[in-house]
Amino acid sequence: MHRTGELYGQFQTLEQQKETASLGMWVFLVTEILFFGGLFLAYTINRHAYPTAFGISGNMLSLPLGFGNTIVLIASSFTMAMSVWSAQTSRRKAVPIWLIATLVLGSTFLGIKVVEYKQKFDHHIVPGQNFDVTYCSRNQIACGLSDKDFADEQKEVKEGIEAEAEEAKKRGAANPEEVGAAALNAHAQLYFSLYFGMTGLHALHMIIGAGLLLWLIFEGFKGRFDANYNTPVENIGLYWHFVDIVWIFLFPLLYLINRHLA
Amino acid sequence: MSTAPQALQGGEKLPKEHYLNATYGIRSWLLTTDHKRIALLYLISVTFFFFIGGIFASLIRIHLLTPGGYLVTPETYNKLFTMHGVAMIFFFLIPSIPAVLGNFLIPIMIGAKDLAFPKINLLSWYIYLVGGAFVLYSFATGGLDTGWTFYTPLSSIYSNSAVTPAVIGIFINGFSSILTGLNFIVTVHTMRAPGMTWMRLPLFVWAHYATSIIFILGTPVIAITLLLAGLERMFHFGFFNPAYGGDPILFQHLFWFYSHPAVYIMILPAMGVISEIIPTFARKPIFGYDFIAASSIGIAVIGFIVWAHHMFLTGQSTYSAVAFSFLTFLVAVPSAVKVFNWTSTLYKGSISFDTPMLYGLGFIGLFTIGGLTGLFLATLGLDIHLHDTYFVVAHFHYIMVGGAIMGYLGGIHFWWPKITGRLYPEYLARIAAIVLFIGFNLTFFPQFILGFLGMPRRYHDYPPEYQVLNVMSTAGASILALGYLLPMIYLTWSMRYGKVAGKNPWPATGLEWTTDSPPLTENFHETPVVDWEVYDFVHRPELGLQGSVSKKPAPAHGDD
Numbered sequence: 001m002h003r004t005g006e007l008y009g010q011f012q013t014l015e016q017q018k019e020t021a022s023l024g025m026w027v028f029l030v031t032e033i034l035f036f037g038g039l040f041l042a043y044t045i046n047r048h049a050y051p052t053a054f055g056i057s058g059n060m061l062s063l064p065l066g067f068g069n070t071i072v073l074i075a076s077s078f079t080m081a082m083s084v085w086s087a088q089t090s091r092r093k094a095v096p097i098w099l100i101a102t103l104v105l106g107s108t109f110l111g112i113k114v115v116e117y118k119q120k121f122d123h124h125i126v127p128g129q130n131f132d133v134t135y136c137s138r139n140q141i142a143c144g145l146s147d148k149d150f151a152d153e154q155k156e157v158k159e160g161i162e163a164e165a166e167e168a169k170k171r172g173a174a175n176p177e178e179v180g181a182a183a184l185n186a187h188a189q190l191y192f193s194l195y196f197g198m199t200g201l202h203a204l205h206m207i208i209g210a211g212l213l214l215w216l217i218f219e220g221f222k223g224r225f226d227a228n229y230n231t232p233v234e235n236i237g238l239y240w241h242f243v244d245i246v247w248i249f250l251f252p253l254l255y256l257i258n259r260h261l262a
Numbered sequence: 263m264s265t266a267p268q269a270l271q272g273g274e275k276l277p278k279e280h281y282l283n284a285t286y287g288i289r290s291w292l293l294t295t296d297h298k299r300i301a302l303l304y305l306i307s308v309t310f311f312f313f314i315g316g317i318f319a320s321l322i323r324i325h326l327l328t329p330g331g332y333l334v335t336p337e338t339y340n341k342l343f344t345m346h347g348v349a350m351i352f353f354f355l356i357p358s359i360p361a362v363l364g365n366f367l368i369p370i371m372i373g374a375k376d377l378a379f380p381k382i383n384l385l386s387w388y389i390y391l392v393g394g395a396f397v398l399y400s401f402a403t404g405g406l407d408t409g410w411t412f413y414t415p416l417s418s419i420y421s422n423s424a425v426t427p428a429v430i431g432i433f434i435n436g437f438s439s440i441l442t443g444l445n446f447i448v449t450v451h452t453m454r455a456p457g458m459t460w461m462r463l464p465l466f467v468w469a470h471y472a473t474s475i476i477f478i479l480g481t482p483v484i485a486i487t488l489l490l491a492g493l494e495r496m497f498h499f500g501f502f503n504p505a506y507g508g509d510p511i512l513f514q515h516l517f518w519f520y521s522h523p524a525v526y527i528m529i530l531p532a533m534g535v536i537s538e539i540i541p542t543f544a545r546k547p548i549f550g551y552d553f554i555a556a557s558s559i560g561i562a563v564i565g566f567i568v569w570a571h572h573m574f575l576t577g578q579s580t581y582s583a584v585a586f587s588f589l590t591f592l593v594a595v596p597s598a599v600k601v602f603n604w605t606s607t608l609y610k611g612s613i614s615f616d617t618p619m620l621y622g623l624g625f626i627g628l629f630t631i632g633g634l635t636g637l638f639l640a641t642l643g644l645d646i647h648l649h650d651t652y653f654v655v656a657h658f659h660y661i662m663v664g665g666a667i668m669g670y671l672g673g674i675h676f677w678w679p680k681i682t683g684r685l686y687p688e689y690l691a692r693i694a695a696i697v698l699f700i701g702f703n704l705t706f707f708p709q710f711i712l713g714f715l716g717m718p719r720r721y722h723d724y725p726p727e728y729q730v731l732n733v734m735s736t737a738g739a740s741i742l743a744l745g746y747l748l749p750m751i752y753l754t755w756s757m758r759y760g761k762v763a764g765k766n767p768w769p770a771t772g773l774e775w776t777t778d779s780p781p782l783t784e785n786f787h788e789t790p791v792v793d794w795e796v797y798d799f800v801h802r803p804e805l806g807l808q809g810s811v812s813k814k815p816a817p818a819h820g821d822d
Contacts, residue, residue, distance in 0.1 A: 010369075010376035010453070012789070020378045020452040027444045031482045038486035038516055042501055050507055127499050186506040193499035193506070197490065 018231055025235040029242050032205075036246055039201065043194050043253060046187075052163040053187030055258030056156055057133065060125060061195070062116060066255040069112050070247065076105035077244045083220075084237045087230035095233065096220030102240065103213045106206055113203055117196075125192050133157070133188035134181075160184050198250055205243045212236045274764035276683050277778040284783045295380035296783055301366035302681070303387050308358050309750075311394065314401075315349035316743065318342050323705075323739040326732050331722040339722035340407035341423065347410030349401075352432050353394055355666055356524060359531035360477075361390075361442055363673045364470045366681060368446060370774040370781060371464050373455025373790040378448040379441075386441040389434060396431030400424040409720065411521070414502035414513040418494040429492040436485040439527075443477025446470050455773070457792035464772050464796060465554050469534025472558035476523045476530075476565065484520035487513065511576055518569035526565040528662055529629070530558055532669025533600055536622050539676055540604050542770040543619035544611025545807065547797040550603040557596035564593040574645050583642055590640035597633050601626060616768070617691040621672025624699045625665060632660030635710065650720075653713025656706045664702055671698070671749060678753065679763030683780040686756040690748065698745030704738025769805040771797050 011017040047054050083098030120126050123143055124135035136143035137157040140150040164187075165180030173179040216236055219225070225233050281298045291299060322342050325333040334342065365383065369376050377383050400406055406425045408417040417425050450463070450471050463471075491513060493499045500506030502513040541548040548554065570578060570586040604626055613619070635657040639645050648654060679685050708731040713719075717728050724732065766775040771794075777786050799807055 009784075010374065010378070010380060016452055020448055023451055024379060024444060024448045027447055027478055031440050031444070031478045034479055035482035035486050038483050038490070041516070042490065042512060045509065045512060046507070049509075053507075127497065129498070183507070186500070190500045190506040190508055193493075193501055193508075197493060197499060197501070 021231045021235060025238050029238065032242060036198075036201070039194070039198050040249070040253075043198065046190055046194065047253075047257070050187040050190065051258070052160050053133075053184050054191050056160045056184070057125070057188045057191035057195075058254060058256075058258055059156065060123065060133075060136070061255050062119065063255060063259065065112055065116050066251055069109050070251050072105050072109045072112070073244050073247050076102050076109070077241055079105060080237050080240045083216075084230070084233050087225040087233045088227055090226040092220075092223040092226055095225050096217050099213055099217045099220055099233075103210060103217065106210050106213065106240075110203060110206055110210070113199065120192070120196075125188070127189050127193045127196065131185065131189045131192070133160075133185050157184075195254055198254065202243065202246055202250060205246070209236070209240050209243055212239070274762045276762050277780070277782075279782065280683065280778060280780040281783045282683075282780055293384070295376070295384055297365050297369050297377050297380065297383055298681075298781065298783075298785075300383050300387055301362050304357060304361040304365060304390070307387070307390065307394065308354050308362060311349050311353035312358075312746075314398075315346050315354055316746065318346035318349065320739065320743065322346060323736040325722065326724070327736045329724050329726045329729055329732075334722070336722045337407065340409075340720070341405035343720055344407055344409050345401050345405050348397060348406075348428060348432070350662075351410055351524070351528075352435055353390075353397065355528045355662055356439060357390060357442070358528075358666070358670050359535065359673060360446070360470060360473055360527070361386075361438075363466075363535065363670070363677060364446065364473075364531060365442070367677065367774055368449060368467055368470060369453065370680075370777065370785050371467055371772055372450065372453060372458050373773050373786065373792065374449065374453035375784045375786075377445045378453055379445050382441050383445055386438040386445070389438040389441070393431045393433075393435030393438065396427045396434060398431075400426075400428035400431065403427070411517060412488065412491060412513075413517075414491055414494070414510045415504065418491045418502060426492060426495055429488045429495070433485050433488045433492065436481045436488075439477050439481045440485075443474035443481070446474040447478065455790050455792060458773070461552070461555075462792055462796045463555070464534075465537035465548065465551070465558070466531075466534035466772075468555040469530045469537065469558045472562035473527050473530045475559075475562045476527050479566070480520040480523040480527075483516060484524075487516040487520070490516075511573070511578075514573055514576065515570065518572045519566070522569040522572065523562070523565045525658070525661065526561050528666040529669075530561060532625065532666045532673075533558070533629075535669045535673035535676070536604060536625050537600070538770070538772065539618045539622040539672055540607050541797045541799075542676075542768050543616055543622070544608050544613050545799055546607055546611040547795075547799065548603065549606035549609075550599075551796060553599050554603050557599040560596035561593060564589065564596070568593050571640055571645075574642060575649050587640050587642050591637060594633060594637055594640075597629075601630055601633075615692070617686070617688060617695055618672045618676035620692060620695040620699075621668050621675065624695065625668040625672065628660055628664030628668060628699075628702070632657060632664055635660065647716075648713060650718055651713035652709040652717045652719055655719045656709035656713060659706045659709070663706070668698075668702075671695075674749070674753070676768075677774075678756070679767050680774055680779050680781070682757050682760070683763055683778075684756050684758075684760030685763045685767060686749075686760055687752050690752050694745055694748035694752070697741060697748065701738050701741030701743075701745045705735050705742050706738070708732070708734045708738075766805065769807065771799060771802060771805070 007014055008017055011020065079098050079101040083095050083102065086092075086094035086098055124130055124132045134157050136145060137150075137154045140147075143150075143153075145153060161177070161180045161184050163180075164183040165176040168176040168179040168183060213236070216233060219232070281296055291303065294300060294303075321334070322339070325331060325339060325342070331339065365377070401424075403424045406421065406423040406428050408421050408423070408425055412425070412429065417429070450467060454463075490499070490501045494501055494503060494508075500508045502508045502510050504510060537548060537554055568586060568590045570582060571590045574583050574586075635653070639648055639654060639657060675686065675691060712728055712731050712735075715728065717724055763779050765777065765779055767779075769775065773790060773792065774781075776790065794801060799805060
C-alpha cells in the first residue's frame with residue numbers, strides 16, 4: 001500500500017506488487033477469522049450448556065436497535081463496495097463521497113452501540129459486582145418498560161429461575177429455589193461476558209476501520225485512486241466487509257436465538 | 263573428510279559495499295526496512311531474552327541441588343519456573359529461528375530483494391519489543407507464578423502475582439508472530455526469482471512456510487484466549503470462571519490449540535536448518551526432497567489436531583482421549599520421515615565434521631530421543647504415570663533445547679559467514695558444540711529417570727532419594743551454560759577479527775551462497791535466474807568440488 005502507487009523497491013512489476021498486497025490482506029483476514037473463532041467457540045459451548053439463561057439474556061437485548069444496526073452495517077458494505085467500484089472505473093470524484101457515506105454509516109453503527117451499552121448499564125446487566133439479571137423484573141420505571149413488557153419480563157425471569165431450580169433439584173440441591181436463582185444470575189453473567197466480549201471486539205474492529213477510512217478519504221480527495229491504482233481502497237474494503245460479516249453472525253447468535261415476539 | 267573449505271585457502275576480501283556499511287547511524291538501524299538488518303535487531307533482542315530465561319533456569323537448577331529447597335521460597339520458585347518458561351518460549355524459542363535466520367535468509371534464498379512487506383517486518387520487531395517490555399515489567403514488579411501455561415482459574419482469579427501485564431505482553435507479542443508469518447507466506451508466494459519454482463525451494467523455506475501457516479492460524483487463537491483470561495482477571499467477565507458456569511477446561515483446550523502447534527513453530531524451522539546443513543556437509547543431494555517438503559506441511563496440518571493429548575488427565579471422554587492418542591502417533595510419522603531422509607542423505611556421503619554439521623548430527627540424535635519419548639507420553643496408560651513428572655520436562659527440553667536451540671545455533675554457525683562476511687574460529691566452535699552436547703545430555707537425561715521414578719514437575723522440594731540425579735542435572739546445566747557462553751564470545755570476536763569468508767566457504771548449493779558475504783542491501787547485483795535443481799552438487803562446477811561436472815542430465819530431486 002504505497003502512497004503514490006509507484007513501484008516499491010522490492011518488487012519487479014506493478015502487477016506483482018498489487019497481487020502481493022491483496023494476498024497479504026486475505027492472509028490477514030484468515031488470522032482474523034481464527035481470532036474471532038475462539039470467542040464463537042466459547043459462545044457455542046456455553047449456549048449449549050445453559051440454554052435457559054442464554055435465551056432469557058438474549059431476550060434482554062434490544063431487537064430494534066440490533067436490527068437497525070444490521071441494516072446500517074449492510075448499507076455501509078454497499079457504499080464501501082461502491083467506492084471500490086468507483087476507484088476501479090476511475091470515477092475519482094465519487095470515491096471519497098462513497099467513502100464518507102461508509103464512514104457516516106459506520107459511525108452510526110458505533111453510536112447506536114453506545115446507546116445499547118448504556119442501556120445495559122442502566123439495566124444492571126454488565127458483568128461485575130452489581131450484575132443482577134432480575135433487576136428489570138423489579139424496577140419497571142428504571143428500565144423504562146411498559147406494563148405489558150414488565151409483566152413479560154417478570155414471567156420470563158420466574159420461568160428461568162424455575163427451570164434452573166429444576167436442574168438444581170436433579171443434581172440434588174437442598175434448596176433448589178435459591179440455587180436456581182443464583183445459577184440464573186451466574187449463567188446470565190456468562191452470557192453478557194460473551195456479549196460484551198464479542199460485540200466489544202467487533203466494535204474495536206469498526207473503530208480501526210473508521211480510522212482507515214479517514215485516511216482513505218483524505219487520499220481520495222487528492223484524486224489518487226483510479227483504475228491503475230486502487231489497492232488501498234480494495235484492501236480496506238475487504239477488511240470492512242469482513243467486519244460486517246462478523247456482525248452478520250453475531251446478530252442472530254446474540255439477538256435472535258430463542259427470541260419470542262410477544 | 264573433503265578438501266578444505268575455499269575460504270581457508272586465503273585470498274578472499276570483503277565486498278566494498280554491503281548491507282552493514284550501506285548507511286550508518288542509529289536511525290539507519292532503528293528505522294531500517296532491510297530484512298537483514300531487522301534480522302540482526304531480532305538476533306540481539308532474542309539473545310537478551312535467552313539470557314533472562316537462562317538466569318531463571320540457573321536459579322532453578324541451583325535451588326534443586328539439594329532436597330528441602332534452601333535457596334528460594336516456594337512462592338519464588340513458582341515464579342522462577344514461570345518466568346523461565348515465558349521468557350524462553352514466547353520471547354526466545356518462537357521468534358528465534360524464524361525472525362532471525364528466516365528473516366535474513368528467506369528473501370535471499372528465493373532471489374528476492376526483500377520480504378513482501380518490509381515496513382510490516384520492522385513493525386513486527388517493534389511489536390515484539392512492546393510485548394517484551396510488558397513482560398519485563400511483570401517480571402520486575404514481582405513476577406508471576408501461574409506457570410507459562412496460564413491455566414485458569416489460577417491465572418484469572420486466584421493468583422496474586424503480576425499476571426495482567428504478562429498476559430498483555432504475550433497478547434501483543436502474538437501480533438509480531440502473526441505479521442512475520444503473513445510476511446513469509448506472501449513472500450514465498452509472490453517474490454520468487456525467475457526459475458525458482460516451488461520444487462526448487464530450499465527445504466529451509468518449506469519449513470518456514472509450514473511454520474508460517476501455524477503462525478497465522480494458531481497465534482490468533484492464543485491471542486483471543488489470553489485476552490479472555492485477561493478480561494476475566496481485569497473486569498470479572500466469566501468465560502472460564504466456574505462460579506458463573508464458565509469452563510476452565512475450555513481455556514486449556516483453547517490454549518493448547520495454539521500451544522501444541524507452537525511446539526512445531528519451534529521445531530520446524532530447526533528441521534529446515536538441518537535440512538540445509540546435512541546435504542552441504544555430506545556433499546550429496548538431500549534424499550527424498552519432496553517427502554521432506556511435504557512432511558513439513560504434514561506436521562503443520564496434523565499438529566493442529568493433537569492438542570488434547572496435554573489433557574488426558576482432565577477427565578475428558580475416553581473416546582476423545584483415544585482419538586487424540588492416535589492422532590499424536592500419526593504426527594510422529596512426518597517427523598520420522600525427516601529423520602530417515604537425513605540419515606539416508608548421510609549414507610555414502612562425503613562427510614566433513616564442520617561445526618554446523620556437529621550441531622546437525624547432534625540435532626538428529628537428540629530430536630529422535632525427544633520425539634520418541636513424546637510417543638511414550640501419547641500412550642494413554644503410560645501417560646497417567648508420567649503426566650506432570652520430570653519425564654515430561656525432559657521430553658520437551660529434548661525437543662526445544664536439544665532440537666530447536668541446537669538447530670538455531672547450527673544455523674547461526676552455518677550462515678554466520680553470510681551474515682557477517684567472516685568465519686568464526688572453527689576449532690573453538692567444534693569444542694563448544696561438543697561441550698553443549700555433553701552438557702545438554704547431562705542436564706536432561708537424568709530428568710527422564712527422575713520423572714520415571716515419580717518426581718513431579720514444578721515442585722520446589724523433593725525426597726533425598728532423588729538427590730544424585732538432581733546433582734547430575736545441575737552439574738550438566740553449568741556445563742551447558744559454558745557451552746552457550748562460548749559461542750557468544752567467539753562469534754562476537756569473529757565479527758571483527760574472523761577470517762574473511764568469501765561467497766561460499768563450505769561450499770553449499772543454495773542461492774544465498776551465490777551472492778556476496780555480507781550481501782548488498784538489495785541482496786543481489788542483478789536478479790538471479792535459477793537454472794539448477796535444488797541441492798545439486800554435480801552440475802555446479804562453480805562450487806569447485808572434485809568430479810562436479812557431469813554429462814548426465816539433471817537427476818530428479820533427491821535420490822542420485
